[in-house]
Amino acid sequence: MLDKELLDILVCPKCKGDLDYDTEKNTLSCYACMLRYRVDEDDIPIMLIDEAEKIEENEKKDQS
Numbered sequence: 001m002l003d004k005e006l007l008d009i010l011v012c013p014k015c016k017g018d019l020d021y022d023t024e025k026n027t028l029s030c031y032a033c034m035l036r037y038r039v040d041e042d043d044i045p046i047m048l049i050d051e052a053e054k055i056e057e058n059e060k061k062d063q064s
Contacts, residue, residue: 001017002043
């Protein structure tokens, strides 16, 4: 699990926007860019745009 201090300073490398941390999937998601970044087993976020997974439109965060 990522440290709160690290989560407070991490931003999307593409748009510099906020990231949502999914503790179950151990991923960081940017819904502005529709990209998901994985966090490796040593709790190191892989913040490379080329290695990000595209978020499908049907997975988009519920905005309600």
